[in-house]
Amino acid sequence: MLIFELPVLLLVLRWDWRRSPVAPAVLAGVLGFFTYYYLSQVFATAQNRSFPLYMAAASLAGFALVLVASRLNADEVAEALPAHPGHWVLAAYLIAVAAALILAWLPGIIMTSVTGNIAEVVGPYTSAATEALDLGLVVPVAVIAAVQLLRRRPLGSVLAFIMLVINVCIGMVLIAQGIAQLVWGVPLTPGEIITKMLTLPP
Secondary structure, eight states: TTTTHHHHHHHHHHHHHOSSSSSSHHHHHHHHHHHHHHHHHHHHHHOOOTTTHHHHHHHHHHHHHHHHHHTOOOOHHHHHOOSSSSHHHHHHHHHHHHHHHHHHHHHHHHHHHHHHOHHHHHHTTSSHHHHHHIIIIIHHHHHHHHHHHHHHHHHHHHHHHHHEEEEEEEEEEHHHHHHHHHHHHHHHHHHIIIIIISSOOO
């Protein structure tokens, strides 16, 4: 987070100060990632000495996201975005993201509720925070963005762009985490290396 994501945030903030029409949407995406990441740290990680930092970071990122989103001009951002890929391509991508997350998390959650094997799903964490955030926030936003895109509304283009920014930020974290694990000798199978480091998540 300090080596990759914080410098990205600072660069985007500087870009935003220059009044670029696209910069607020990029900033919203980066802040959306920080909010997502630190909310998961707050609610999934066992209580530790870094908890106040997690809570402060999640709060700051969340309120900053609201402020940035409140001054977004969807028409202006959509007009400044490139014409390609087209609305249908982006809408298909968003629907695929929503479907992939539902298929990845919902069956396990339902099975856990039926069998009661909570520990098997949660592992070393306190709850399935990633699943909750993905299904409760990411999937609805993806569906709304796809519908707005198909209706040729500017909001759809802006939401799709923000989600792509979040996707890149998450990919940077996964690659950095994978490299750190390899450096510190954490055993990883080739499949884990591919899924964790060489592919961007939805």
